[in-house]
Amino acid sequence: MNINGIRAIYKFEMARTRRTLMQSIASPVLSTSLYFIVFGTAIGSRMGEIDGVGYGAFIIPGLLMLSLLSESISNASFGIFFPKFSGTIYEVLSAPVSPFEIVAGYVGAAATKSLIIGILILATARLFVDYSILHPFWMLAFLLLTALTFSLFGFIIGVWADDFQKLQVIPLMVITPLTFLGGAFYSINMLPEPWQSLTLFNPVVYLISGFRWAFYGVADVNVGLSLGMTLLFMVICLSAVWWIFRTGYRIKQ
Amino acid sequence: MQPIISIKGISKTYASGFTALKSIDLEIRKGEIFALLGPNGAGKTTLISIICGIVNASSGTISADGVDIVHDYRAARSLIGLVPQELTTDAFESVWDTVSFSRGLFGKPADPAYIEKVLRQLSLWDKRRSKMLALSGGMKRRVMIAKALSHEPRILFLDEPTAGVDVELRRDMWEMVRGLRESGVTIILTTHYIEEAEEMADRIGVINRGELILVEDKHALMQKLGQKQLHLHLQTSLETLPATLAHYNLTLSEDGQQLTYTFDAHQETSGIAELLRSLSAQGIDLKDLQSKQSSLEEIFVNLVKGNG
Numbered sequence: 001m002n003i004n005g006i007r008a009i010y011k012f013e014m015a016r017t018r019r020t021l022m023q024s025i026a027s028p029v030l031s032t033s034l035y036f037i038v039f040g041t042a043i044g045s046r047m048g049e050i051d052g053v054g055y056g057a058f059i060i061p062g063l064l065m066l067s068l069l070s071e072s073i074s075n076a077s078f079g080i081f082f083p084k085f086s087g088t089i090y091e092v093l094s095a096p097v098s099p100f101e102i103v104a105g106y107v108g109a110a111a112t113k114s115l116i117i118g119i120l121i122l123a124t125a126r127l128f129v130d131y132s133i134l135h136p137f138w139m140l141a142f143l144l145l146t147a148l149t150f151s152l153f154g155f156i157i158g159v160w161a162d163d164f165q166k167l168q169v170i171p172l173m174v175i176t177p178l179t180f181l182g183g184a185f186y187s188i189n190m191l192p193e194p195w196q197s198l199t200l201f202n203p204v205v206y207l208i209s210g211f212r213w214a215f216y217g218v219a220d221v222n223v224g225l226s227l228g229m230t231l232l233f234m235v236i237c238l239s240a241v242w243w244i245f246r247t248g249y250r251i252k253q
Numbered sequence: 254m255q256p257i258i259s260i261k262g263i264s265k266t267y268a269s270g271f272t273a274l275k276s277i278d279l280e281i282r283k284g285e286i287f288a289l290l291g292p293n294g295a296g297k298t299t300l301i302s303i304i305c306g307i308v309n310a311s312s313g314t315i316s317a318d319g320v321d322i323v324h325d326y327r328a329a330r331s332l333i334g335l336v337p338q339e340l341t342t343d344a345f346e347s348v349w350d351t352v353s354f355s356r357g358l359f360g361k362p363a364d365p366a367y368i369e370k371v372l373r374q375l376s377l378w379d380k381r382r383s384k385m386l387a388l389s390g391g392m393k394r395r396v397m398i399a400k401a402l403s404h405e406p407r408i409l410f411l412d413e414p415t416a417g418v419d420v421e422l423r424r425d426m427w428e429m430v431r432g433l434r435e436s437g438v439t440i441i442l443t444t445h446y447i448e449e450a451e452e453m454a455d456r457i458g459v460i461n462r463g464e465l466i467l468v469e470d471k472h473a474l475m476q477k478l479g480q481k482q483l484h485l486h487l488q489t490s491l492e493t494l495p496a497t498l499a500h501y502n503l504t505l506s507e508d509g510q511q512l513t514y515t516f517d518a519h520q521e522t523s524g525i526a527e528l529l530r531s532l533s534a535q536g537i538d539l540k541d542l543q544s545k546q547s548s549l550e551e552i553f554v555n556l557v558k559g560n561g
Contacts, residue, residue: 092358
């Protein structure tokens with residue numbers, strides 16, 4: 001195992017985060033704060049409780065998930081896309097590092113950054129609304145699992161993308177709509193049929209529901225199912241990454 | 254002695270259908286400077302990229318110091334440093350960080366003293382805190398070399414090291430390469446400058462259109478490349494070459510209108526003056542004459558034709 005190699009990639013990626021502190025950390029925290037002010041405090045005060053939870057507190061897990069998904073994807077995808085774009089990838093390809101070590105470095109750093117942002121958002125939320133965390137262990141487990149899974153997904157997008165537009169298209173056109181429609185701001189029980197049943201095909205529903213359960217003990221779907229779906233998506237991403245390195249897809253001619 | 258790099262039957266056809274290499278066999282000797290000479294698009298970079306693990310070969314095997322570069326890639330790649338042709342750098346990183354990154358990536362523990370030594374050797378020490386984007390092209394190239402040397406490789410690939418580099422830096426680069434060779438590093442460089450190969454290499458391989466046309470000791474090859482030709486267009490055509498001219502290296506064209514004199518440009522006297530006197534003594538008048546050094550390109554084409 002080339003530990004020094006993993007550390008080099010990880011450190012390189014974290015240095016990139018430090019260089020772009022405003023853009024990488026301040027901006028997601030600010031935008032989430034705006035959601036809290038508008039939906040949590042301004043509108044939320046006129047909304048009734050959902051499943052016995054005040055509206056401001058109810059949206060915290062969903063908002064956190066929204067940032068976590070988009071940040072994980074954008075960090076990890078840019079991390080691998082840019083060396084490909086600029087040509088510096090030659091060095092990683094010619095180095096004695098295994099695919100696992102490459103992924104550990106890039107995805108590990110992207111997930112770390114997402115976790116930092118997640119924790120900062122959680123701390124910021126405290127300024128606007130009072131909330132409790134019923135199952136702290138599971139909250140952290142979901143946080144970690146989601147950050148890792150979607151950083152892996154971002155890595156795949158970064159390998160697939162051959163221009164900047166493709167880099168943006170999945171987060172903007174797929175992930176954001178799925179998150180908004182996945183119960184970030186409402187309980188899916190509030191939807192009329194057939195939308196309620198259709199929503200169950202949205203994988204983000206399971207993430208948000210499981211995460212909310214860790215906070216308040218209430219969930220739209222069974223928490224075991226949430227965990228299972230998250231793990232399933234992780235396995236799918238891992239398989240895709242394995243295939244990428246096996247075939248050299250868009251990395252190695 | 255076991256070759257440090259052994260290439261057997263390496264070919265490469267890209268997904269586009271373009272065949273960049275056709276079954277290359279080559280052995281690089283330990284401690285030598287080997288120049289891979291060829292025109293643009295000959296396959297030099299593809300061959301290097303395959304050895305370094307950046308491109309997959311379509312067929313064939315390569316071993317570095319006895320280990321297979323695919324199956325035992327960790328051991329093989331640890332031995333190899335690569336300075337690519339393109340100046341691809343991380344614009345926002347400092348010189349120190351980017352060179353240290355390379356060392357770590359190749360699995361070596363941090364060694365600030367060694368990095369300092371490399372940077373000083375390449376006159377980069379004063380620039381260690383500069384960001385890459387603030388450096389000139391020549392400086393960037395030195396950083397690329399520092400990155401390649403950061404993990405103490407025993408084999409160094411330099412892909413077109415002096416392309417677009419000014420004369421002074423080119424001299425420095427040659428000095429540095431010689432210094433590395435003295436420390437026991439095997440160096441493989443590609444170039445399309447014949448003078449560079451002449452200046453630096455122990456052996457030269459000529460590659461064209463994906464084929465390795467010849468591999469020869471530099472001195473032997475330079476003799477071939479140093480030949481010049483003088484074309485003499487005659488006033489009246491000749492049936493045969495007069496016997497008195499037989500000792501010159503002359504050929505008569507089929508229509509008898511042109512004589513071609515081949516001579517060595519490296520020799521002190523070309524023999525042209527003497528030849529012209531002899532022609533005049535024979536009463537052979539000239540319509541026109543031109544002397545021509547075969548360009549590298551022409552030599553390649555001739556070599557390829559010769560190879561069928």
